[in-house]
Amino acid sequence: MTRSSAPGKVYLFGEHAVVYGEPAVPCAIERRARVGVRRRDDGKLRVHAEDLSLDGFTVEYGGSADEQPDVDVSESLVTAAMGYVDGAIEQVRDVTGEKTVGFDVTIESDIPLGAGLGSSAAVVVAAIDAATRELGVELEPTEIAERAFRTEYEVQDGQASRADTFCSATGGAVRVEGDDCGSIEAPDLPLVIGFDGGAGDTGQLVAGVRALREEYPFAEDTVAAIGDVVRNGEEALEAGDLEEVGRLMNFNHGLLSALGVSSRSLDSMVWGARDAGAYGAKLTGAGGGGCIVALDPTDETETALSYTPGCEETFRAELAETGVERLE
Ligand SMILES: Nc1ncnc2c1ncn2[C@@H]1O[C@H](COP(=O)(O)OP(=O)(O)OP(=O)(O)O)[C@@H](O)[C@H]1O
Ligand SMILES: C[C@@](O)(CCO)CC(=O)[O-]
Ligand SMILES: [Mg+2]
Known part of the structure; x- marks a missing residue:
């Protein structure tokens, strides 16, 4: 099992406008998503998401798109969760060249979902880092950020900025404007x-x-x-x-x-x-x-x-x- 964590974030300034090329300043916060992965050779993806419903749920599927996951939680929850994890694993397959590899994935997170604290970016960043390392490949945080951005871009239907994923991958306070991303010095912020x-x-x-x-x-x-x-x-x-x-x-x-x-x-x-x-x-x-x-x-x-x-x-x-x- 290889495990990585990544932080959530708050925006001091600039969400939404950043999608249209304006600058934004998000800031990583000590609330993290932790993702553990283990390689599978049957090409399947098995995802256990501890925090996605009251008791968490596990979904296993693989191979063809018509193979529906067999779980007893609502379809929309499953679809939502699988979009990000699927996208992250696609990036991992692409960057490692292991096109058919599968994984057991376990997600735990103390970032509330869909609440503006960047839970999606944290899950994707941690998943990409853990799964590439599980295959013996170590990526720089900026490369993880870029791959995670591509995942968010696809799940958000071609409309996403690099802000959340860059901030989660590198930590600290950052400035993002288009594809120009960097860390900035910030005073102590209460x-x-x-x-x-x-x-x-x-x-x-x-x-x-x-x-x-x-x-x-x-x-x-x-x-x-x-x-x-x-x-x-x-x-x-x-x-x-x-x-x-x-x-x-x-x-x-x-x-x-x-x-x-x-x-x-x-x-x-x-x-x-x-x-x-x-x-x-x-x-x-x-x-x-x-x-x-x-x-x-x-x-x-x-x-x-x-x-x-x-x-x-x-x-x-x-x-x-x-x-x-x-x-x-
Ligand atoms: N703990 C988790 N387990 C599984 N999937 C998660 C988890 N946390 C987040 N996700 C995925 O991220 C989605 C929420 O992402 P969304 O971008 O809508 O909100 P957010 O990232 O929390 O907020 P924002 O983008 O405004 O900062 C969930 O629907 C789910 O697919
Ligand atoms: C609303 C938005 O600006 C931030 C979501 O945390 C979307 C994005 O940057 O991709
Ligand atoms: Mg998000």
């Missing part, structure tokens, strides 16, 4: 997360923004305005000016809301954090439901969020300095 217990489907939310951009020219301007906010945010980060970073996060949330990707519970958590004195707060990731991220060095935001209707869980997030990590 990150507080609020989670509404819900989820959004990244592919669908990205498609919604795309439709809006096609229908209204000013939605294109909204996306460009997010780019301006990000560039200002980078300067504020460089200057270590957390108050300004917070103000720009607020601005960014308003623009995401205009693009239709916020929700009642996300807005109410954002306002809960602001009222508690956070420097700023915004939704993180694709939106639709899931998590907000706020900046607050005091305990006030966490306390306020724990009483905010719609907030199910609140916790402080630490920056993950390490991206993909080899466990054994």
